[in-house]
Amino acid sequence: MQSNIVDLRARLAEKMAGEITLSGNPGETIKKWRKSFEVSQIDLANAIEVSPSVISDYESGRRKSPGTTIISKIVEAMLDIDEKAGSRKIRAYESMLSIANSNVILDIHEYRSPVPLEKFARLIEAEHISGSMDRHINGYTIIDSINAILQLSSEEFYRLYGWSTERALIFCNVSTGRSPMVALRVSTLKPAAVVLHGLEASKIDPVAKKIAEVETFPLIASRMDIDTMISILKGLKE
Incomplete structure (x- = not known):
């Protein structure tokens, strides 16, 4: 295995094991990974x-939380399976690290266990525009919409999803919301929810709303200060 893959695998294993061990619901976190x-x-x-x-x-909670030895075996097994398949997920982690350090992503975070979307929306004082809120998310990505459109290729756009499409994509620097929604319309992957930041419901382009309805993912809007939002969402107790 190449040295950079070995390093990435070690870093990813540490992240996974840490999340499972520290999670309030280890079984749910194992299931997520x-x-x-x-x-x-x-x-x-x-x-x-x-x-x-x-x-x-383990995943359902019927069996008591696994100890560190079992957690390590589970993590290494998943990484071994991925390695045999060409290290696709390990390489995806490298891509995530790369784009997370760019000026496209303002913040990206994975929750240890799924978070109810309604709770998530309430914390960021979001206004519900359309779609069912009866779902959970595994994380969120806060995106500079203008930089994403100008800099990302279609392949790189997929990196915004982190580890799971079951996440909220929060688009900042939007004027009407049409551009990011059009990008999502032509994308194969769809998020669990979309947040348009800095817009009132009345300012959102009707086309953006229609796309959300057609793609059947919830659309919400928040005008909360972005630094405050990041602080709140990072501190969210799952």
């Missing part, structure tokens, strides 16, 4: 030589 790596319960169970029911019991 397993789904992010697109690994079935059966494949994960086979890799650590347990029955699939053991993985199911």
